[in-house]
Amino acid sequence: MGYNGLTSMSSSDGGFAMVYYLIAGLCFLVGLSALAGALFSRSPARRRTLFAAVWLVLWLVSIALVYTAERRGAARPAAQTPTRSATAASATHTPRPTPTPTPAIPAGLVAFHSDRTGDFEIWVIHDDGTDPKQLTSSPERDIEPCWSPDGSKIVFASGRDDPDNLELYVMNADGSDQRRLVELQPGDDLAPAWSPDGSKIAFHSNRDGNLEVYVVNADGTGLKNLTNYPEANDSRPSWSPDGRHIAFVSDRDGNSEIYVMDADGSNQRRLTFDVANDTVPRWSPDGRTIAFESTRGVRLSIYLMDADGSHVRPALRQAQEDAAPAWGNGGRRIYFSSLRTGSWEIFYVDLVTGEEVQLTKAEGYNRYPAWGPLPASK
DSSP states (O other), X not given: OOHHHHHHHHHHHHHHHXXXXXXXXXXXXHHXXXXXXXXXXXXXXXXXXXXXXXXXXXXXXXHHHHHHHHHHHHHSOOOOOOOOOHHHHSOOOOOOOOOOOOOOOXXXXXXXXXXXXXXXXXXXXXXXXOXXXXXXXXSSOEEEEEEOTTXXXXXXXXXXXXXXXXXXXXXXXXXXXXXXXXXXXXXXXXEEEEOTXXXXXXXXXXXXXXXXXXXXXXXXXXXXXXXXXXXXXXXXXXXXXXXSXXXXXXXXXXXXXXXXXXXXXXXXXXXXXXXXXXXXXXEOTTSXXXXXXXXXXXXXEEEEXXXXXXXXXXXXXXOSSEEEEEEEGGGTEEEEEEOTTSXXXXXXXXXXXXXXXXXXXXXXXXXEEEEEEOOXXX
């Protein structure tokens, strides 16, 4: 019952009570006067009259009481069972949080080299393992492909112009327009890595006698030796995603370890410290992690470390002769080549689920995978 209902009922009760007391008081006074007159009157007739008046007054009082009681019963509202307000009665409903949808894995292509047709050629395959396609067809080796950041081009090493010298070549993503990147000269140019902005290509070469890391503009101009360390072999460059640093391999301290330097070749410093050989560093898309291959376990396998060299850990459940890691699908997967089936095949590990999946199933030598985004449709 609300507050207004209680106030209305109390006001009605007060009005009926006042009428009741007023009638009762008048009847009392009249009856008292009549009773006194009857008791002290000397005339028998007068006493009878006064007694009759007393009885009349009592009768009127009775009528008044009955009438007042009936009015009070009619005026009083029926008793109500108190109820809680709708707001209080309703249980508070806490909506369940909407599950965050798992982001879709970016689709792309995996380039690699394979000798499945007799000699080493560049192939591509969709990252779900479908539609393998041969891109090059040279009588000499075509190996170690790397995608441009936009997925429109592939740089690779080839001996097509001189079987004794591997040089860098560039082609469109569909295999068309194959052309040499730098001037032909003695020495092998290998392990090309495209800069994140697409303007430069880093690679290693022994053109000056020992292996050094070089950089060249994407049009083949502006060749520069970055490491310039004649007493050692420096190789396998990998750009940080912001383009400010390059990870590489060096044996300058005795065995092959991972180093990092600024993009201009300055501030060279060591990241790994192990008696085993650590090689082929690959920077993650978010810049926080570096994948690499190492012999620090029972077998060659893939490892991860933070970009500062800390927190080294295996990337795979079990070492099974796994090599040449390459990040893909926005950092969700690492592609690699493995000898676990008896021949070198391309696999990937899903870093979220831990699932390891075989991508190629062609006996032979399938190695050095490189993931690239699907080229933009024209």
